Amino acid sequence: DAGITQSPRHKVTETGTPVTLRCHQTENHRYMYWYRQDPGHGLRLIHYSYGVKDTDKGEVSDGYSVSRSKTEDFLLTLESATSSQTSVYFCAISESVRTGPGGLFFGEGSRLTVL
Amino acid sequence: KQEVTQIPAALSVPEGENLVLNCSFTDSAIYNLQWFRQDPGKGLTSLLLIQSSQREQTSGRLNASLDKSSGRSTLYIAASQPGDSATYLCAVGGYQKVTFGTGTKLQVIP
Numbered sequence: 001d002a003g004i005t006q007s008p009r010h011k012v013t014e015t016g017t018p019v020t021l022r023c024h025q026t027e028n029h030r031y032m033y034w035y036r037q038d039p040g041h042g043l044r045l046i047h048y049s050y051g052v053k054d055t056d057k058g059e060v061s062d063g064y065s066v067s068r069s070k071t072e073d074f075l076l077t078l079e080s081a082t083s084s085q086t087s088v089y090f091c092a093i094s095e096s097v098r099t100g101p102g103g104l105f106f107g108e109g110s111r112l113t114v115l
Numbered sequence: 116k117q118e119v120t121q122i123p124a125a126l127s128v129p130e131g132e133n134l135v136l137n138c139s140f141t142d143s144a145i146y147n148l149q150w151f152r153q154d155p156g157k158g159l160t161s162l163l164l165i166q167s168s169q170r171e172q173t174s175g176r177l178n179a180s181l182d183k184s185s186g187r188s189t190l191y192i193a194a195s196q197p198g199d200s201a202t203y204l205c206a207v208g209g210y211q212k213v214t215f216g217t218g219t220k221l222q223v224i225p
Contacts, residue, residue: 043204084203090158103149104165104206104213108157 004107006091021110023091025071029105031094032074033045034058034066036087037109043090049074052108062085081114088112119207121216126211128195129224136190136219138205142181147208150179152201153218159204163190167223195223 003040005027011074023032045058045068053068063085065077078085089105093102117139128134138148147166151159163172163179165188171180178191188205204218 040217043206043215075159092159103147103161103208104159105161106151106159 004091004105006089006110008110010111011083012115013081014115015082016080017105019081019112019114021089021091021112022052022074022078023107024072025074025091025093027093027105028071029093029095031090032068033094033104034064034074034076035092036060037090038087045074047088078112081092081112083114086112086114093106116208117145117207117212117214118185119205119214119216121205121219123219125220125222127222127224128197130197132195132223133191134193136203136221138190138207138216140186140188140207140208140214143186145183145207145209148179148181149206149208149213150177151172151204151206152186153196153204154201157220162203177184186194186213193220195221197223197225199223 007022025048031050033048035043037043044060044099046060047058049055051066052068067075089110092104094104120139126135145167150162152162153159163174165172165179165181176193183222200202200223202218206213206215
């Protein structure tokens, strides 16, 4: 299994509070992604990173920011959480933007509930 | 815009049956296609990855095929077992973007 750790795995917070989710990888893969998974919508890309300090937006990036100061860590921040951001968040990694010979590898997910 | 469809959304079969899961995509300009399995409350586990130049990949009881020209991929599961019960997702890799289907939820009945 790919070495991907997400923290926290579960979090309950209140509307308007900031939240940071962390993804840590031990595979030294260049690309890291944050997805959210919601019933009826499947997996949607929030942001991705193609190197240290290099990030770009995905299809549902509003209300989210990311940072990558080290190859192994990719942080997702909700500056002011809203109920619509209640979801399961997945981190994924790949060797290349075309998902390389090994494809995408996923973490176990972080379940966020915004009350 | 790439659209990926998986039909049916849910499937229930008796143990031992061979089955086929379908994945259709609208844009044939893809780099690869990946099949995943997701158990309830868990992350996605990669099953098979097919590069655009390949026609199929096999792993144990699983065989995935790819027909780019028709925009279709199938995942064949031989001799299904209750432990195969999960949601199966396909993901189509395009230029700088991977598009996921919404999955087929499989239940294998003992």
